[in-house]
Amino acid sequence: MSGELLEGTIGRIVPVDEDARERALAWQDDLTKVPGSLGDLEAFGVQLCAISGQCPPPLPSPGFVGVFEGDHGVQAHHVSPWPQEITYSMGVNLAGGGASVSVLARHAGADYRLYNVGGLKELPEGERIVNCRVAAGTADLSRGPAMTREQATSALEIGVRAALDAVDGGARALAPGELGIGNTTPAAALIAAYTGGSPETVTGRGAGANDEMLARKTRAVAQGLAVNDVASLDALGVLAAVGGLEHAAMAGFVLGGAAARVPVVLDGVIAVSSALAAVALAPEAGGYLFAGHLGAEPGLAVAIERLGLSPIIRLGMRLGEGSGAALALPVLTAAARIMREMSHFSDGRVSAEQES
CATH class of the missing domain: 1.10.1610.10 (Nicotinate-nucleotide-dimethylbenzimidazole phosphoribosyltransferase (CobT), small domain)
Structure with a gap:
């Protein structure tokens, strides 16, 4: 693109x-x-x-949950306890209606779709699957840029188009979600880069990292910030250097929602890291955001504070996928009904x- x-x-x-x-x-x-x-x-x-x-x-209803999938070269450092094959299997499960976000989207009366923007494998064709891979995963952010600027731009535009298509199809609120083993590591790097927070402050355990794994993860974030000299980069450069393809697509989804003047409800740490990228690219986009929930990841609170948001729900969730945002959609509709x-x-x- x-x-x-x-x-x-x-x-x-x-x-x-x-x-x-x-x-x-x-x-x-x-x-x-x-x-x-x-x-x-x-x-x-x-x-x-x-x-x-x-x-x-x-009414901010019906909603639409756009879930973006990607894999990550930084997983070579075992920053997540799960094998990357899980990204593919969870994508199949989500599209088939069996994932948490699938259930919660149905509960909210929201449609949902999975965009394979950076998975290692193509997903099977299906009604709720869009295969639009920019690349088969990212490079290792701790050794150099995870993406080229061109790849980041392509992923951003996939997210923009997904948002605009959803609004054209009748959606009146958007919720970005994600799938990708290891994606809380680039999320932490993005939050650190855009907020100035330290890797130790913003890096959490993700999907179950133990102490040793958390230490490796924190080192990978710190190395990524240093080797890419993120302080010298513009907003797009930061996203390309330490983000993921799904992070870029989610940032584009935020931008598309803001351009269409519909509310965008964020999920967890991956979504808010992507929102920071979107706001760095277009500061006025921040006015269209709601924080779906406040979960356990430490970077989530840092990013929510920087974005100036108040969480809609606080249930200690940390699953991702867009699940917290989907659960928050009916509360936002209640606010409009009042x-x-x-x-x-x-x-x-x-x-x-x-x-x-």
Whole structure:
């Protein structure tokens, strides 16, 4: 791909509507409740108004979960206890409806699709599978760039197109998900690079790393940051140097959602690392983001804080795939319904004195 789609998408991302936000705040104050009594649901509803430019906001439903698959050269250092063959088998399971995110997407009334953007193997043809490999996995980020800039751009544009196609198909909220053994290592490297956090602070155990494996993983992150001199790189250069093909595609998915002015609900540490890349490329994209949940990975909290988000749910989840985002989608819809369906004091049915 040439990069024209990416450039054009970034050019279409506008700030969220602050006039709509002000209208939404006044609207919330007139709802028949004590101000602030619905906690973060109120803030989420206001943000949905700012995103859409409407008050009350449209329902962020149906949702669409785009799951992006990739494998990683850094797994040569055994940063994950699982063999890379698991990426393929989990992809087949997810597309067949048996993965956690498959179940939770159905629960949320959301469609989902798997994009094989960087797996070692082609996936079997199927209704929910899109084989669009840029490469058969990345290079080892601890020894040099994981991707070329051209590969990163191609993966970004795959994510952009997936988002735009989903919105054109009727999706009103997007949730990026992922599959890829070893992908929390590039996620930690991206978070460290974009936030300035130390490898020790942002690197977690992922899918069950023991102490020795965690130490190897942290060293790989530190080596990747150093050997690629990430402090000297631009936003795309950082993504190419220490990211994964699925991370790049998820970043493009975020950018596509922001360009289409729909909310984008993030999952765990891989999703937020990708969102940091998207915001580094297009700062205004941050206004379209929601943090689906706060899980156990240490880098997740660091990235959420940098993005200025408040988690929708806190259940200690750490599975990935987009599962936390899919579970959060109905809560975001509830926030919109509060804005759309709750009575107002100005209707005269309830007085503010009675409510207090």
